[in-house]
Amino acid sequence: MSIKTLFLLMLAPLVLVTLLPSKASAIPVFARKYGFECTMCHSTYPRLNDFGQRFRMNGYQLPGMETLEKDITETSVPVAIRTSAGYNNDNFDSTQTSNVDVNEFQVNGVDILAGGLIGPDIGFMFVYPPEINSSRGVAGQNGAIESANVIFSNLGSTWFNIRAGKFEPAYVAFSNKRHLSISPYEIYDFTFPGGPAFSDNQVGVEFTGWGRDGFRYAFGILDGSETNGSDTAPSDYYVRAAYVFGPGEGQTAGQRIGVTGYFGQAKPLASWQETDMSEQSFDRWGVDASFNVEQWNLALQYLRSNDSSELWNFSGNVPYSGGFAEVTYTPTIKFAGFTRYDWVNASSILGDITRWTVGGRYYIEDNMALHLEWSRRNESDLSGSDINETLWTARLDFAI
Amino acid sequence: MRRLVLLMIVLVGLALMLQQPKLLAQGQFMANTLMPPVPIPADNPQTDAKIRLGAQLYFDTRLSADSTISCATCHDPRTGWANHGKTDTGIAGQVGGRNSGTIINSAYMRYQFWDGRAPSLEAQALGPIHNPIEMGETLENVVVKLNAIPGYVEQFQEVFGTDVTTDGIAKAIASFERTIISGPSPYDLHLMGDDSQWTSAAERGRDLFNGKAHCSTCHSGPMFSDQSFHNLGVGFDGENPNSGRFNETNDPADFGRFKTPTLRNIALTYPYLHTGSEQTLMDVVDFYNRGGIQNDNLDLLMFPLALTQQEKEDLVAFMESLTGTIPEVPIPTFPEGPGLPADPGGGLR
Numbered sequence: 076m077s078i079k080t081l082f083l084l085m086l087a088p089l090v091l092v093t094l095l096p097s098k099a100s101a102i103p104v105f106a107r108k109y110g111f112e113c114t115m116c117h118s119t120y121p122r123l124n125d126f127g128q129r130f131r132m133n134g135y136q137l138p139g140m141e142t143l144e145k146d147i148t149e150t151s152v153p154v155a156i157r158t159s160a161g162y163n164n165d166n167f168d169s170t171q172t173s174n175v176d177v178n179e180f181q182v183n184g185v186d187i188l189a190g191g192l193i194g195p196d197i198g199f200m201f202v203y204p205p206e207i208n209s210s211r212g213v214a215g216q217n218g219a220i221e222s223a224n225v226i227f228s229n230l231g232s233t234w235f236n237i238r239a240g241k242f243e244p245a246y247v248a249f250s251n252k253r254h255l256s257i258s259p260y261e262i263y264d265f266t267f268p269g270g271p272a273f274s275d276n277q278v279g280v281e282f283t284g285w286g287r288d289g290f291r292y293a294f295g296i297l298d299g300s301e302t303n304g305s306d307t308a309p310s311d312y313y314v315r316a317a318y319v320f321g322p323g324e325g326q327t328a329g330q331r332i333g334v335t336g337y338f339g340q341a342k343p344l345a346s347w348q349e350t351d352m353s354e355q356s357f358d359r360w361g362v363d364a365s366f367n368v369e370q371w372n373l374a375l376q377y378l379r380s381n382d383s384s385e386l387w388n389f390s391g392n393v394p395y396s397g398g399f400a401e402v403t404y405t406p407t408i409k410f411a412g413f414t415r416y417d418w419v420n421a422s423s424i425l426g427d428i429t430r431w432t433v434g435g436r437y438y439i440e441d442n443m444a445l446h447l448e449w450s451r452r453n454e455s456d457l458s459g460s461d462i463n464e465t466l467w468t469a470r471l472d473f474a475i
Numbered sequence: 476m477r478r479l480v481l482l483m484i485v486l487v488g489l490a491l492m493l494q495q496p497k498l499l500a501q502g503q504f505m506a507n508t509l510m511p512p513v514p515i516p517a518d519n520p521q522t523d524a525k526i527r528l529g530a531q532l533y534f535d536t537r538l539s540a541d542s543t544i545s546c547a548t549c550h551d552p553r554t555g556w557a558n559h560g561k562t563d564t565g566i567a568g569q570v571g572g573r574n575s576g577t578i579i580n581s582a583y584m585r586y587q588f589w590d591g592r593a594p595s596l597e598a599q600a601l602g603p604i605h606n607p608i609e610m611g612e613t614l615e616n617v618v619v620k621l622n623a624i625p626g627y628v629e630q631f632q633e634v635f636g637t638d639v640t641t642d643g644i645a646k647a648i649a650s651f652e653r654t655i656i657s658g659p660s661p662y663d664l665h666l667m668g669d670d671s672q673w674t675s676a677a678e679r680g681r682d683l684f685n686g687k688a689h690c691s692t693c694h695s696g697p698m699f700s701d702q703s704f705h706n707l708g709v710g711f712d713g714e715n716p717n718s719g720r721f722n723e724t725n726d727p728a729d730f731g732r733f734k735t736p737t738l739r740n741i742a743l744t745y746p747y748l749h750t751g752s753e754q755t756l757m758d759v760v761d762f763y764n765r766g767g768i769q770n771d772n773l774d775l776l777m778f779p780l781a782l783t784q785q786e787k788e789d790l791v792a793f794m795e796s797l798t799g800t801i802p803e804v805p806i807p808t809f810p811e812g813p814g815l816p817a818d819p820g821g822g823l824r
Contacts, residue, residue, distance in 0.1 A: 112686030125778050126689050137692055138775035143701070287771065322766045322778035329778060370781050407783060408687050441686070 103155030103442065103474045104190050105135070108145075113441045113474075118327045119411035120442070120474070121253040122403070128324040132285055134228030134236060135190055135198035141229065146192040153191040159183050161446065161470020169462045183214045183470070186221070198226045200242070222276055234284035245283055245293035246315045246335040247274045248363035249374055255403065257468055258432045258450040261417040262378045262397035265428070267386040269344035271299060273337070273359060273378065277311075289319040289329075299339055309340035309354050325365040327372060327405070335361040343385050355383035374401040387424055395421035397428070411436045426456035436472075443473040508697045509663055510739075513582050513653050519597060519646045521653060528630045529651025531807045532644060534821035537624075538617055539566055539610035542815035545822030546603065546648070550578045552804055553823070555743030556655060561751035566611035572717065574751035577744045579801065580737055582653040585702040589733045589749040590719050596649035601641055614641050626810020657740050658800030665796075673796065679786075680793025688763065688780055688790055693735045699797070704732035707777055708768025709748045716770075717749070730772045742795045756791045 106113050113120045116127030123131065129138045136144050147153050160182045167175040189201040202222035209215025224240030243252060251263050251274035263274035271277065279297035292315065299311040317325075317333035325331025337359040342352055361378040377398035387393045397419035405411045417430040434448030452464040515521055532538065536545045549563045550556050557577040564570050573589055581587065581596060593599035603609040604617055621627045621639040628638055635643045661672035662681075685691045695701050710716035711731065720729035733749050747753040753762055764787065767777040782790070806821035 110685070111689075111691070112682050114682070114686030115689050115692075118687075124687075126776065129775055139705070140692065140701070287773070287775075322769060322773065324778075327781055328766065367779075367781075370783070405781070407786065408683070441682070 103157070104153050104188060105130070106442075107155075108150045108153065108191060109137075114408045118405050119255065119408065119436055119438060120444070122255055122326075122411070123250070123253055124327045125324040125329065128326050132236070132283065132291075132324075133233070134196060134226040135192060135200070136196070136228065141196065144192055144195065146194055150191065153189050155188045155474055156185065157188060157472075157474040158185045159446070159470050159472035161468060163470075164467040166465045167462065168465070170460045180212055181214050182212065184216055193225070196228045196230075198228065200224055200226075232284075234286060236283045238281040238283065239279075241276055241278045242281065243274075243276050244279070244295055244297065244313060245281060246295075246313045246337060246361075248315075248317075248333050248335065248361070248376060249365075249401075250274070254401075255411055255413050255436055256415065256432050256434055256450070257446070257448050257470075258415075258417075258430060258452070258466065260376070260399055261419050261428050261430055261452075262376065262399065265380075265395070265397060265419050265421065267341070267344075267357065267382050267393075270341055270357070270382075270386065271311075271339070279311075289321075291315075291317040291319070291333075299341065309342070311337065311339040313337040323367070325367065327367055330367065331363075331365040333361075333363045335359070335363070341386060343388070353385075355385045357382040357386060370405050372401075372403040372405070374399070374403070389424060393424055395419065395424060397421075408441075409438050422457075424457075426454060428452065428454050440473075442475065443471065446470050446472050509659075509666060510580070510583065510656070510697045513656060515653065516595065516597070519649060521650055522634065524630065525634045525647050525650045526654055527807070528627075528634055529647035529649070530804060531627075531630075531809055532648050533651050534806050535809055536818040536822040537620060537809075537812075537815065538604050538612060538644075539822075540612040540616075541566060542817065543822065544610050545818070546578075547806075548822040548824060549575045549603075549609070551823055552801075555579065555740055555801065557744040559745060561746055563609070565606070565609040569608040571608050573749050574746060576736065577740065578652055578655050579657050579740055580655075580698065582656065583698045584700065584734075584737065586734055589736075590717075590722055591704060591734050592723050596652050597645045600645040600648040600652075604644075617641075617644070620812075620814060623814070624810050624812030626812070630810075655802055655804070657798075657802070660739065660799035661796040662793075663799065674792060676789050676792035677796040678793075680789035680791070680796075683782070683786055683790050684793050687786070688760075688782060689776060690763075690790070692776055694738050699738035700735040702735070704729060704734055705774045705776075706731040706770065706772045707733075707748075707762075708770045708773050709733065709752065710750050711768045711770040719749075728772070731770060732772070732774075738794055738797055740798050740801065742798045743801070756794050757787060760787045760790050 105116065116123060116130055118124040130136070162180050163177070165177040184204060185207065187203045187205065190199060192198050200222050203220050204216045204218065206218030207213060207216050220241060222241055222243065224238055224242040226236060226238040228236040230236065243250060247263065249260065251260055254260070260274065264272045266272055277297040277299065279295050281293060281295035283293040285291040294314045297311040299309055313336060315333060315335045317331055319325050319329045319331045321329040323329025339357045340354045341357060342354055357380065359378055359380045361376060363376045366373045375398070377396070379396040380394065382393045384391050384393055399415055399417040401413060401415035403411060403413045412435040415432045417428070419428040421427065430450060430452040432448065432450040434446065436444045436446050438444050446469065448468050450466045454462045533546045536542045538545060544566050549558055551558050555577055556579045557575050562571050562573055563575050576589065587593035587596060587599035593602060601614060604612050605614050618639055618641060631637060631639045631643050634647065637643060659667070661677070664671070665673040693701050693705055704720040708731065716731060718730055720732040721727070742756060745754060747759045753759045760782070764780045764782045766779040767773060809817040
């Protein structure tokens with residue numbers, strides 16, 4: 076399919092939205108199921124509010140209303156599509172090479188989502204980005220399943236829930252999939268060559284529990300094979316504990332603090348490390364906090380890593396650390412503004428990364444946002460060279 | 476292949492778009508519906524004679540011990556078929572513990588009373604008569620008193636084929652209550668396509684109600700009630716909070732839970748909550764915006780909402796748009812009999 080055709084087709088729903096009379100705000104899976112606005116679960120989509128967070132924790136059931144729930148055979152088609160399109164200006168300016176300026180109008184990512192209940196206390200979530208070859212105007216994506224998991228909730232009490240399949244593990248305190256910015260959380264993406272990004276969805280089993288006292292736990296076993304370059308599936312383990320002060324989940328109400336530990340095994344990337352191909356260990360330790368005052372949220376993450384030297388082809392263990400501090404202001408359901416400082420301190424291996432991001436989203440409709448963002452990233456490596464990337468983007472993000 | 480997949484996506488997308496309003500309206504929790512016909516129980520069909528009899532009993536003060544109080548004393552037609560006292564004042568000036576619910580549309584509610592202790596209007600109707608602080612009479616005595624009034628005996632014979640019985644009293648009053656139904660509100664008119672009384676504030680409020688403020692999770696369906704019970708912490712800031720639904724079920728999970736009341740005509744029936752502790756709709760919205768009142772059994776849907784002043788006002792505007800036309804019922808003339816006379820004013824204060 077030519078880019079032009081694809082683009083026009085992506086645009087068609089938009090045109091329809093503006094043409095359709097009355098309030099035809101298009102609403103994805105869950106909202107459609109219940110007849111809710113997106114803002115029921117999202118402070119400003121895709122960010123979850125406390126209601127949405129509890130809905131997710133409760134296995135895609137409204138907390139306290141499990142007996143009223145209907146399964147997918149009794150509700151509307153549980154399918155939604157999410158995409159965004161817009162203008163990017165990406166400028167790379169390095170001390171070593173000459174300035175590169177990329178200007179493009181792009182369709183970025185198409186996700187097909189499905190979710191709902193298979194039966195009482197059995198929820199599922201499915202996210203599939205179909206394969207798209209990158210070409211001018213269309214960002215490529217491979218067709219792997221991003222999420223496909225089943226959650227068995229309230230096994231005896233809210234203290235016991237099991238999620239299995241491919242999912243976003245609970246140790247990711249601030250979802251990389253549901254944050255407002257286009258620019259990523261740097262520390263979540265930083266890893267040894269061929270390793271799993273901290274925030275990647277993984278295949279495994281996760282046990283979670285939560286109570287009215289504010290305590291939340293999660294632990295899980297992951298088959299780390301997909302992302303760490305081994306076919307023998309070394310298993311990774313993780314634990315997380317969090318506590319919320321005051322009513323809420325710390326998303327937009329209540330104050331949350333959390334600690335996370337991740338213990339992984341991986342084989343070095345063959346092209347990187349030729350001598351020792353045995354399994355090596357790596358671990359990550361994190362603390363995080365999310366504070367809320369009125370319409371303001373402050374999100375803090377600090378993560379420390381310790382990778383065995385073979386994974387980096389270095390001598391001695393390789394520690395690095397980093398984090399971010401993000402402020403989000405949501406004065407109305409129509410607008411959200413955010414700014415974030417990201418840093419990665421990996422001076423013993425690669426160098427340091429810092430990033431500043433400022434952006435805002437204006438919601439034309441419940442399910443359609445105009446996104447404006449500026450982000451500047453600096454990477455200084457050991458050789459002393461500096462790469463600066465400045466990203467400007469303006470796009471339309473919508474879900475149907 | 477790739478082309479096909481993409482084409483499929485786009486087609487599914489378009490189909491979803493076009494189906495949107497329909498799919499949305501079918502949403503399980505959407506409060507977006509008109510009121511269905513009044514449910515009538517099979518063992519108590521509506522008849523004109525029964526409704527007329529029920530109206531007389533409803534306004535007749537002789538159902539109380541000292542002939543001063545009728546149902547209408549507390550459920551006054553002039554004040555939204557409820558009253559504006561924080562809690563109610565019954566016989567001999569005794570003050571009860573709960574704010575009176577409205578009679579309007581009570582026919583649609585699965586449970587009666589804040590704790591749902593009566594499963595039907597019939598089961599409810601006798602309660603106040605022998606409640607010592609409401610009408611303070613015994614049921615035996617009411618039956619004796621009414622059987623001494625020829626006008627009532629005649630009507631009971633006509634309607635039920637018996638003398639006055641407690642069962643008949645309950646059924647007649649319930650039948651009358653089933654006629655106290657509000658007419659279309661600005662919101663209903665909006666749903667029917669008439670926007671003459673619909674405002675943009677109400678529209679924004681509706682979206683908040685059904686979104687950020689998540690009111691419609693509990694206040695769902697045509698009556699804006701899930702016909703269930705929740706703990707908002709009402710009364711938990713004082714001593715000895717009422718245990719609510721727990722009184723009925725003895726289930727610890729029900730501690731402090733109360734019935735989700737209808738929000739139709741809510742602007743008329745202040746003060747609010749079972750304690751009558753909130754005076755205005757804005758006060759109630761503030762209560763929710765604070766996340767209710769903390770307690771061990773607080774509903775999981777209660778937490779601060781971070782609503783702005785504008786958003787609060789919009790929510791109030793939406794609730795105000797739920798006021799329909801209220802039936803006006805003239806105070807009936809009462810059959811005469813021995814003993815204390817009926818208050819010709821129907822017990823209204």
